[in-house]
Amino acid sequence: MVKIGLRTFFMILSIGLHLTSAVSILEYLFNLDVNENEDSNFKDLVIKYGKECEEYQVVTEDGYILTLFRIPGDVNRPVLLVHGCFGSGDSFILRGKKSLAYALAEAGYDVWVCNYRGTKYSRKHVTVDPDRDDKFWDYSFEEIGYYDMPAFIDFILEKTGQAKLQTIGYSQGGTVFYVMGSIKPEYNEKIKVLISLAPIAHFYHIKNPVTRLFENESRLSNIINAMGKEEIFGPRSGERAMIDAICWSPLTGYKICSQFLFELVGYDEDECEPKFYYKLKHYIPNSISKKNVQHLLQLRRGFNRFDYGPERNLEVYNATSPSKYDLDKVKMKIVLYVSKNDRLSTVEDGEELRNEFSNVVEFRIIERDEFNHLDFIWAKNMDKYIFPHILRALEQYNF
Ligand SMILES: *[C@@H]1O[C@H](CO)[C@@H](O)[C@H](O)[C@H]1NC(C)=O
Ligand SMILES: *[C@@H]1O[C@H](CO)[C@@H](O)[C@H](O)[C@H]1NC(C)=O
Numbered sequence: 001m002v003k004i005g006l007r008t009f010f011m012i013l014s015i016g017l018h019l020t021s022a023v024s025i026l027e028y029l030f031n032l033d034v035n036e037n038e039d040s041n042f043k044d045l046v047i048k049y050g051k052e053c054e055e056y057q058v059v060t061e062d063g064y065i066l067t068l069f070r071i072p073g074d075v076n077r078p079v080l081l082v083h084g085c086f087g088s089g090d091s092f093i094l095r096g097k098k099s100l101a102y103a104l105a106e107a108g109y110d111v112w113v114c115n116y117r118g119t120k121y122s123r124k125h126v127t128v129d130p131d132r133d134d135k136f137w138d139y140s141f142e143e144i145g146y147y148d149m150p151a152f153i154d155f156i157l158e159k160t161g162q163a164k165l166q167t168i169g170y171s172q173g174g175t176v177f178y179v180m181g182s183i184k185p186e187y188n189e190k191i192k193v194l195i196s197l198a199p200i201a202h203f204y205h206i207k208n209p210v211t212r213l214f215e216n217e218s219r220l221s222n223i224i225n226a227m228g229k230e231e232i233f234g235p236r237s238g239e240r241a242m243i244d245a246i247c248w249s250p251l252t253g254y255k256i257c258s259q260f261l262f263e264l265v266g267y268d269e270d271e272c273e274p275k276f277y278y279k280l281k282h283y284i285p286n287s288i289s290k291k292n293v294q295h296l297l298q299l300r301r302g303f304n305r306f307d308y309g310p311e312r313n314l315e316v317y318n319a320t321s322p323s324k325y326d327l328d329k330v331k332m333k334i335v336l337y338v339s340k341n342d343r344l345s346t347v348e349d350g351e352e353l354r355n356e357f358s359n360v361v362e363f364r365i366i367e368r369d370e371f372n373h374l375d376f377i378w379a380k381n382m383d384k385y386i387f388p389h390i391l392r393a394l395e396q397y398n399f
Contacts (some may be wrong), residue, residue, distance in 0.1 A: 040282075041121075042069050042113065045093045051105050058155045059126065060147040066114065067121035068152055071101060073110040075160040079394065080112045080152060084171030084198075084377075085141075085292060086233070086285040088120055089113040091170070091377050094283060095276075100168070100377065103387050109394070112156050112165075116148045116176070118231075119286040130231065130287075137230035140295035140306050141172055145179030153190050166394055168195040170377050171345065172296070175200045178303070178357075181330030191332040193361070193397035195390060197376040198345040199336050200296075201303040201356075205348035210264055214300045221294050232293060233285045240285075248281040266341035266372030271379035303327070327356045335362040335393050337386070339371035361397060364389060 046053040046069070054070040069089055081101060083091045092101040092113055104111045115121040117139060123130050130136040156165055169177055174196030181188050203214060213220060224232070233240050247257035254274045262269070295306050305322035307313065313320050334357050338350035347365055354360045368375075368385050379385060 042089050042093055045090070045096075046071055046101070049093075049097055049102055051102070056155065058151050060117075060151040062143070062147050063126040063128065064117045064122065064147065065124035065126060066117060066148060066151065068115070068155065069113040071105040071111040071113075073105055074108050075110050076162065077108065077398070078110040078112055078156050078160045078162055078165040079104055080114060080156060080165055080167040082114055082116070082149070082167065082169040082173030082176065083119075084173050085288050085296070087170075087377075088122075088283070088286045089115045090283045094279060095378060095380070095382065098380075098383050100382070100387070100390070103383065103391070104394075107391055110160060112152070114148070114152045116144045118288055118292075120235075123287060131234075134230040137289040138291060139289055140292045141175050142179050142183075142295070142306060144172075144292075145176035146183055149176050149180045150184060150187055153187065157190065164190050164192045166192045166195075166398065168197065168390065170197045171200050171373065174198075177332070178327065178330055179325060181332055182325040182327060183329075185329045185331070188329075188331040192399060193333040193335060193393065195335045195337070195393055197337050197386075198342055198373050199338065199350055199353055200345055201299070201353050202349060203300045203344070204302075204352065205346040206300075207266075207343040207346060210343045213264075214297060217297045217300060220297060224290055224293060227290075230290050231287050232290055233287050235287070243285065244281075248278065250278075253278065261374070262372070264343060265374050266339075266343045266370075268341060268370040268372045268375055268379070270370070271372075271375050271381060273380065276378070276380065328358060330357055331359055333359050333361045333397050335364075335397065336360055337364050337366060337376070337389065339366040339368070339373075339375065341370050342373045344373050362393060 040048065043053045043055055051071050054072060056068045056070065058066045058068050060066065081089070081092050083089055093099045096102070101111050101113055118137070125136055128136045153165065157163065167177065169175070174194065177191070177194045177196070178201055206214060231237070247253050254277050258272065258277050291306065298304065298307050302324060304324050305317070307322045308316060310320040313322060317323065336350050336354055338345055338347050340347055350363065354363045366385055371379070371385060375382070376386065
């Protein structure tokens with residue numbers, strides 16, 4: 001397979017925008033839709049694979065209405081799964097019976113799968129309209145950690161009558177717990193263990209060519225600002241139409257977009273075959289706020305609060321630069337799993353994090369050398385490379 005660079009990708013993307021209608025006409029003429037027509041949501045998928053599923057709405061202190069799914073199991077063993085950015089709770093069921101949510105349910109756990117603010121199940125607020133009011137999109141992973149996680153945790157503990165739960169966070173799904181532990185420290189006590197898959201806190205060691213996305217952070221931020229809106233990948237947005245036309249097109253999709261994705265997350269074609277790739281069409285990307293993306297870009301400089309620029313920082317923080325999240329306050333037990341071929345969450349950044357947290361009980365480099373950022377939730381053979389470690393850690397740190 002030919003590897004393409006980022007520059008080439010963006011060129012193709014812009015040409016693609018112009019070809020959008022042509023491609024649709026071709027597909028229409030030749031009826032080229034090879035995709036399974038599988039527009040199911042989390043609940044339908046779980047039921048399809050033979051398990052029960054419950055659905056709850058949880059309202060945060062700041063008014064966001066969030067969806068929480070549950071595959072009921074032993075109430076003494078609640079496990080909360082938290083997805084990464086651009087994903088939703090769906091991420092944990094897309095490999096069917098080889099998915100993490102399913103595997104945990106099979107093992108007897110009471111499986112809770114959340115959807116944080118902005119994603120398709122949680123694009124709702126008691127007063128603010130996400131389609132009309134930019135205020136809805138004024139959040140980053142800090143608010144997800146400060147409001148959404150505590151709301152989910154309290155709801156689950158109340159429902160199950162437990163004092164503590166276990167949790168698994170993938171990528172930004174782990175980040176939100178570092179934030180929570182640091183700025184809402186009383187919540188450390190409610191977590192038995194956080195298993196952080198492909199952890200993200202600071203991007204000191206990201207690998208080429210991802211570095212190019214970050215190398216002039218302000219320029220990339222400017223491009224995002226120039227889009228002139230707060231929600232990215234909204235349901236009827238231009239960027240989504242473009243993804244739909246190029247990335248899911250049977251003519252160009254796998255060849256162009258999977259290659260672009262591999263450039264960012266590390267190449268591992270064996271674990272993400274075309275059939276699975278096309279299945280993703282119905283599930284990603286989910287909406288995300290511009291502020292969340294910009295905050296992620298800022299992590300190149302360290303695990304700090306959102307940087308508004310000196311003047312606004314002074315108003316918000318009473319200091320010209322944002323402070324670091326205080327990781328000494330993160331007291332929960334943490335298990336970190338990293339992989340060598342992950343260009344975003346690198347082994348080096350993981351090793352530094354291990355020293356920055358006071359309570360890392362386990363640090364593991366996944367044995368498969370090609371294992372990449374997405375393989376943690378979507379690899380064809382997750383059950384072989386990662387589930388045994390997760391299941392063992394859940395048994396081991398159940399206190
Ligand atoms: C990065 O972008 C800023 C603003 O666009 C510009 O002033 C600066 O010179 C750029 N730096 C590099 C290294 O390209
Ligand atoms: C803002 O920071 C200054 C200098 O650190 C401090 O003297 C002042 O009390 C702070 N103001 C507020 C409102 O916290």
